[in-house]
Structures are given as C-alpha cells and as structure tokens.
Amino acid sequence: MAALPIASAALATLPRTHRTADAVAALGAFIGEAALQPGDKLPSEHEMMAALGVGRSTVREAVRHLQALGVIETRKGLGSFLLTKVSGSTRHVPLHLETGQLRDALLQTLEVRRGLEAEASALAAERASAADVEHMRVALEEMERVHLQKGTAGREDLAFHLSIYDASGNPLFRQLLEQIREAFEHFFEKPFDRSDFAGRSFPFHRELFDAIAAGDAQTARAKTLAILDIVEEDIKDMSQ
Template identity: 35%
Template sequence: MPENANQTSSEIDTERTDGPRDVPRALIALIEEEGLKVGDRLPPELDLVRRLGFGRSTIRETLKTWESMGVVSRNKGAGTRLIAEISQNTLRVALTIKHEAESLLRMQQVRGPLEIEAVRIATRQATPEQRKLINARAAELMAVFEAGEDWRPADHRFHNAIHEATGNPLFRQFIEQIQKAFHDIYETPFGKAHLGQETIPLHRPLADAIIAGDEDKAAELTQTIIDMVCVETQKISEEHDG
C-alpha cells in the first residue's frame, strides 16, 4: 500500500510552517529537478502535496496564480502544464508586481469612499481658518511638485488638513490605518516612489472647490484622483503580464 494511501483530507491540507510564500520556490525547485520544459505536465496535486509538504489548498492557490500569470495551463483532463519558462527571478518579479497591484487596488476600494465622504463633509463644515489651511497646504504641495522635489509629505499634510476639517478624527485614523497596512509591506509600490504623480495637479482645483463650498465638484475631483491611481496601477500590472 502506498505510504500516503490512508491520509485524511485534513492531513493532506496541513501546511508547512514556512508558509505559502515558499510554495512558488518549492515548485520551481521541483520543476528544475525534474527538468520540466514548456509543454511538460506537472505532477498531480496530491503528488505535489506529498513531495513538497505543503497543504493542497495552498498549492492549488499558487497554481491558480500561475495560471492567471500565464505560467501554466490547467485542465481537469490534461492536468497542469507549463506554458512559459519560469525561474526564481522571473517569478519573484511577476508575483511582486501582481500582489502589489492587487493590494493597492483593494486598499483604494476601501479608502475611496472614506476620502470622498471626508471631502464632502469638509466642504460643508470647514471653518474659515480650516479653509485657509487647506489653501496653504495646496499651495505648498504645488510648489514642491513644480520644483521636482518629493511631494509625498506635502500631499500627506494636504489630505490631513481636509480630514481635520471634517471635525471627525476617525476619518484620519481609519485612512492612515488603511495606508499603513499597505505601506508596511510595500514602501514603494512597483518600485515607484511617486505612484500617482499625475494626479497632483488636480489637488489645486480640489482645494479651490472645497474653499468655495462646491461639494459636488470636490467629490468629483476626489473620485477622479482615486480612479487615476487605480488605472495607473492596473496598467503597470497588465504591461508586466504582457
């Protein structure tokens, strides 16, 4: 009787302690060891579980990711076949970009509605002093941007001024927590420290709309800024996939 014949599904799904991030490396090592080439079929999932020591669900998720990246094709009858050359280096770059894109897009999905609501409330409720501060922060941001300097700290101060004008500290707290969750993993998304740079010129009219009390215009500009970052993120991911 084969060694694994009496394994239960729970035993098969037991994860190795080194975690799912090591599954791609383990799979590549197996591919290289077996000398598999484009067009060759990978061992069945249960065989991979036995040989690599990872849970079946984790291996399956990795193979699904590879399929979406165009590394393998998966067919119930034909199994999993390599359709592109793969190495530790090429996989690391591809996975990094894919995961960063997915993480950033998810963050924007949560952050976007909060930012828009914060802008609406700030436009309605900001005091004259707060409007002056928003104007000053916008001027600072544009000056730094036009000087070709690092505009991120000024951008952060600009948005903080808007959040403070809502009178509700939870906006700033929640948005900063969302951003921190992303940047704890990716300090510079896609290796680009200034992702979203094309949106900076829109911050001046955004400030003007808030100062003028034009709530709909301010919300529209905020949505445009968020959409532009998402489009840029998706474009980078698709360009790499191509």
C-alpha cells in the same frame, strides 16, 4: 527595569521588536491606568525614552500616532497633553493586509478609500472653517512647491489630504485612512520604483481645494474620485 510612575501607573521598558507599535500600546495603557483626564500633561519626551527604553524617534512616532488618532496634542515648548479620555482597550487595531500580492491589496484599499475620502471631502466643503481652509491652502502650496521641484511629493500629498480629513469635522476619517496608508508605508516611499506615480492627479488637488473653499460638496467629491481613478490606473499600469 526603568519605570515612570504616576499614581499607581507606570511605563515599563519595552522589548526590542515592534517598538513603535509597542510604544503606542504602552502609552495608551498608561493613559488609562493613570486615569489621566483631558487637559492633563503626559510625561516628557525624555521621561518616555528613559521609562520605555527606546530612542527619541520611536517616542516621536508613537506620539504622532496618538496625535493622528486625536488622543493627544503637542504644544510647542510645553509638551504633550491629553485631548480625550482613553484606555488601552480603546486604541485602534492596526490593519493587517496581505502585501504578498501588492497590486491586489492596493486595489482593495482603493475600494474602501473611495467611499471614505469622497465623503470626507464633501463634508469638508460643508463644514470647513476659515482656519481649516487656510490650513489646507498652506498644505497644498507646500505640496505644489515640492512636486514642481522634485516631480513627486508623497509626504506633502499626505499632509494635504490629512488637512481635508480634519476639516470634515469627523476624526474617524483621519483615523481610518491613516491606518490604510500605514499598511503601505514603504510602498508610498517609492511606489513601483516610479517617481511619477499618480503624477497626473497633481492638477486635481488644486481643483479639489477650490471646491472645498467654495463650499461645493458635489465638485469636491468628484475631484476626489478623479484623483483616486488616476491612482488606480497607475497601480494597474505599473504593476503589469
């Protein structure tokens, strides 16, 4: 069994099922057991692959997951570093939704998303720094470019909204909303086999950005709700 020791802690080879989730769990437990402190460097990508017995894509997915939780950051050319002290027990528990009735489950998540996303947008309008606004602008322009080219921009849309959650100054928005999105990862790749899903919400994203950049919390909240209203309408229309 391959293992990478740091003090008394080690990463152990994982079984072949649920590898990404298991890799996240193993890394979270390892951080706690190794008593790593904020600023400490994590094992390299190759060391994680060898120790866990998984491929590069699994390691990268696990690292991205911990980045989204605000646990680690990756610095280009330097590696991954711990941002906040955690243990295996402080990692989030993934959402488990019954997707047999996809339409109903999606509508249930919208009820939760409305409160979270509207508040995140309002806080982003109140708190966003110049750097946050620039990050949002770049993400929005990439979303617009891809949308105009392909008619859809799922991943780019997510990146734009993640930039808003980050600008809110509260990492819980990103953690909670990414968990909701993860539960329907395959749906968002090809929603109801329609490439134009929620396409009517496209113009509202620019208006949402403008409101946040202007510090207008009330309008930012309203534009977010307008986007989610269109998502709800399309879920109902396309799933009949």
